[in-house]
Amino acid sequence: xxxxxxxxxxxxxLGQRLSRxxxxxxxxGASESYFPPSPPDAVAYPETTAEVAQIIAICAxxxxxxxxxxxxxxxxxxxxAFSGGVVVDFSRMNRILDVAQAxxxxxxxxxxxxxxxxxxxRATGLxxxxxxxxxxxxxxxxxxxxxxxxxxxxxxxRDNVLALEVVTARGEVIRTGTxxxxxxxxxxxxxxxxxxxxxxxxxxxxxxxxxxxxEAISAAVCAFETVADAVETVIDxxxxxxxxARIELMDEASVRAVNAWSRMNLPxxxxxxxxxxxxxxGVREQAESFGAIAADHHGSGFDWATRPEARSALxxxxxxxxxxxLASRPGARxxxxxxxxxxxxxxxxxxxxxxxxxxxxxxxxxxxxxxxGNFHAVLLVDADDKAEIARAKAASDRMVERALRLGGTATxxxxxxxxxxxxxxxxxxxxxxxxxxxxxxxxxxNIMNPGxxxxxxx
Amino acid sequence: xxxxxxxxxxxxxLGQRLSRxxxxxxxxGASESYFPPSPPDAVAYPETTAEVAQIIAICAxxxxxxxxxxxxxxxxxxxxAFSGGVVVDFSRMNRILDVAQAxxxxxxxxxxxxxxxxxxxRATGLxxxxxxxxxxxxxxxxxxxxxxxxxxxxxxxRDNVLALEVVTARGEVIRTGTxxxxxxxxxxxxxxxxxxxxxxxxxxxxxxxxxxxxEAISAAVCAFETVADAVETVIDxxxxxxxxARIELMDEASVRAVNAWSRMNLPxxxxxxxxxxxxxxGVREQAESFGAIAADHHGSGFDWATRPEARSALxxxxxxxxxxxLASRPGARxxxxxxxxxxxxxxxxxxxxxxxxxxxxxxxxxxxxxxxGNFHAVLLVDADDKAEIARAKAASDRMVERALRLGGTATxxxxxxxxxxxxxxxxxxxxxxxxxxxxxxxxxxNIMNPGxxxxxxx
Numbered sequence: 001x002x003x004x005x006x007x008x009x010x011x012x013x014l015g016q017r018l019s020r021x022x023x024x025x026x027x028x029g030a031s032e033s034y035f036p037p038s039p040p041d042a043v044a045y046p047e048t049t050a051e052v053a054q055i056i057a058i059c060a061x062x063x064x065x066x067x068x069x070x071x072x073x074x075x076x077x078x079x080x081a082f083s084g085g086v087v088v089d090f091s092r093m094n095r096i097l098d099v100a101q102a103x104x105x106x107x108x109x110x111x112x113x114x115x116x117x118x119x120x121x122r123a124t125g126l127x128x129x130x131x132x133x134x135x136x137x138x139x140x141x142x143x144x145x146x147x148x149x150x151x152x153x154x155x156x157x158r159d160n161v162l163a164l165e166v167v168t169a170r171g172e173v174i175r176t177g178t179x180x181x182x183x184x185x186x187x188x189x190x191x192x193x194x195x196x197x198x199x200x201x202x203x204x205x206x207x208x209x210x211x212x213x214x215e216a217i218s219a220a221v222c223a224f225e226t227v228a229d230a231v232e233t234v235i236d237x238x239x240x241x242x243x244x245a246r247i248e249l250m251d252e253a254s255v256r257a258v259n260a261w262s263r264m265n266l267p268x269x270x271x272x273x274x275x276x277x278x279x280x281x282g283v284r285e286q287a288e289s290f291g292a293i294a295a296d297h298h299g300s301g302f303d304w305a306t307r308p309e310a311r312s313a314l315x316x317x318x319x320x321x322x323x324x325x326l327a328s329r330p331g332a333r334x335x336x337x338x339x340x341x342x343x344x345x346x347x348x349x350x351x352x353x354x355x356x357x358x359x360x361x362x363x364x365x366x367x368x369x370x371x372x373g374n375f376h377a378v379l380l381v382d383a384d385d386k387a388e389i390a391r392a393k394a395a396s397d398r399m400v401e402r403a404l405r406l407g408g409t410a411t412x413x414x415x416x417x418x419x420x421x422x423x424x425x426x427x428x429x430x431x432x433x434x435x436x437x438x439x440x441x442x443x444x445x446n447i448m449n450p451g452x453x454x455x456x457x458x
Numbered sequence: 459x460x461x462x463x464x465x466x467x468x469x470x471x472l473g474q475r476l477s478r479x480x481x482x483x484x485x486x487g488a489s490e491s492y493f494p495p496s497p498p499d500a501v502a503y504p505e506t507t508a509e510v511a512q513i514i515a516i517c518a519x520x521x522x523x524x525x526x527x528x529x530x531x532x533x534x535x536x537x538x539a540f541s542g543g544v545v546v547d548f549s550r551m552n553r554i555l556d557v558a559q560a561x562x563x564x565x566x567x568x569x570x571x572x573x574x575x576x577x578x579x580r581a582t583g584l585x586x587x588x589x590x591x592x593x594x595x596x597x598x599x600x601x602x603x604x605x606x607x608x609x610x611x612x613x614x615x616r617d618n619v620l621a622l623e624v625v626t627a628r629g630e631v632i633r634t635g636t637x638x639x640x641x642x643x644x645x646x647x648x649x650x651x652x653x654x655x656x657x658x659x660x661x662x663x664x665x666x667x668x669x670x671x672x673e674a675i676s677a678a679v680c681a682f683e684t685v686a687d688a689v690e691t692v693i694d695x696x697x698x699x700x701x702x703a704r705i706e707l708m709d710e711a712s713v714r715a716v717n718a719w720s721r722m723n724l725p726x727x728x729x730x731x732x733x734x735x736x737x738x739x740g741v742r743e744q745a746e747s748f749g750a751i752a753a754d755h756h757g758s759g760f761d762w763a764t765r766p767e768a769r770s771a772l773x774x775x776x777x778x779x780x781x782x783x784l785a786s787r788p789g790a791r792x793x794x795x796x797x798x799x800x801x802x803x804x805x806x807x808x809x810x811x812x813x814x815x816x817x818x819x820x821x822x823x824x825x826x827x828x829x830x831g832n833f834h835a836v837l838l839v840d841a842d843d844k845a846e847i848a849r850a851k852a853a854s855d856r857m858v859e860r861a862l863r864l865g866g867t868a869t870x871x872x873x874x875x876x877x878x879x880x881x882x883x884x885x886x887x888x889x890x891x892x893x894x895x896x897x898x899x900x901x902x903x904n905i906m907n908p909g910x911x912x913x914x915x916x
Contacts, residue, residue: 159617174888180830180861180865181609181830182614182832183603183867184603184605184796184872185867185868185882186912187893187911189892195642235560281739340641342638343639373639374640407638410643412640412641413640413642416643416644424644427644428632432644434632434647438650438899442895
């Protein structure tokens, strides 16, 4: 590795858009999670795919790590340069290149955020549904295989990225997939890069599926006496085939936190937050079906005829829940868990987790995308208290073991980064070695986000 | 390669279930397409994953090719052993291992056919939607990334395989994915194996998504004066968001062929074949929306209130269309094209293809899954007439060039095999070399279905 030579070459290529200012390095060394700061050697701000290719080619020549950066909102340290090197910040590649209305497809640069895209789409009658909460960049969302509140209806980034332009670890530009709805033409490279967290190459363009804005949308909340009642309601709703657009759980502790943060006054009980999409009659039918199921499980306060402003306030509250929970214990950092299990096992996964956290003395408000079987316990820790961190990590380990035992996965949507690396072998067995073989084949010098995702090289 | 030693070892392991009878070799050397017969050296009939692992381990030791076989219904020579070696016939691995009704998931062995699975599911209220026409084995459907008539609503095998058990090229057993609905835990190995056509390993178990049987189903046909009218109807229907379960095109020549084969008497005009799934009111709403759009494009004879028997006759006719078209010219073989384009370009793709085939003097009835932008011209050739085959292949080449120019793909659902190998570089550019690198990493001795999918090794 010859970092100084790489930085000299990068400076010749990018000029002022290669930054080594302390503030920039600190900003790009930080994370929203509990990981220690990891300032990179430099931050590059490319404006074109050709510049990204030059950056990677230079870094490859000098064996310098390259780490992609969208909005820095990943939760497992994915965009932190723990081995040093160059962070490639895509904020200047933020153009919407094309919206093909007839094909319901958009072509965007990786730095476009999901809110920016939807703002641009507003007049077209179309929208991009994937919504991880944070106003993340679409390139980062693809790299993380993000999902969020709407995946129960519209799927994850896996389902909604049709094609990519990627710069490989050699600095070559390739295109994966097409704008056609389906293809059987070879290995699914698009699917391989979605979720690869910048370890195989950097995404420089995305072709995304869009959907028609629903004729009618209705949002609602419903309170329950117990988490078990709420979860049983979710399971019944999904099994009855009600096409929920969102169905989110918050336990009492989460409700308390969002009440304080967002100045709401929800009863301090477990809640489901709901959204229905469809025709006027369809929305009515869905809401009535849900209402009947909720009533069977002692749900209360369900009212689906909300106004748009109330809907917006509801989802803003939900999107800020992570920050609300963090703020519920001043100075705390979070170890965020993200297990996902088959829906039939959701109730026991949540109940066992609650009991376990209580007996371990770990504060962990629970919320999640329960229609997918996915939920988070946000484990609050004092970053300086090693014993507390160890206790929380042990609880997180037990959650993962529980998820795997119940037929699920260690992470539904947050990805691996470094935070979940320790779970990969347990989840995938020999499949993890296969991931390592793919990485070694496509990034033989291990410059793309090294130290993440795959087994360490010998 | 030491084939004899491999066969001896395989015989010790499988006994009678290693077949070298001429009839077996001939059967497994044949295809439904125009490729020459290619009898393998032996056919293995494993009954367990452990036996598949032994077979591959033995073949790996002796560098003998291994080719998977489901029902032999692939159309591009995928399951033919052009380099000799052992065909692994999965017909004895045909058990449905588990149907988790609450999770709407089934675990099956690769030799289970889609009809066998749906027969088993009938009493559960669930079904598996992917329907390529042939009663193919689910392992082969996954390996081909198959889709068919229902993909417009339910997606392809890419969307409906949640997890796999795979035996790798080293004879190791790995599991990819889980029964949870989503995961961000590492590279999408499930997605990599779906569509890999046995070139990276053999699928020994699949976890599949199931769907609730619709409350109401209605099928219909609608005749049009011109193919253009029919295609414009499709485009408008999709763009209006009508959630069609099937929307299939047959041109005049296809209608003539199925009339003769299935003793139907459809008017000899272009037709759309339709199916609506939903609640009673939903089906009515969809059918009325479609009817209004079709009327705008001079559609005639549309009647959506069909009885189940008529529906069954309709789709049997459609499923037999390939054989009907083959029979329309006695003794002919087919070069089947399979392009897929963005829906906005579908009309020009079909019109240009029709004009091109007419001027080239190639008989090629057109039919397809037009809701996905996917269609087939079944190019009829005399297998002994080299000039005619050359003319048809040239027309097929031009179709692919057209598809790529219009932003589409060389194959929507039939896959690559050997028939579409010549299009890979054109479609993927440097991405094809990346596929080769993945293959070399996971199958370094090139024993898994060699000569298919990736660039030839030097």
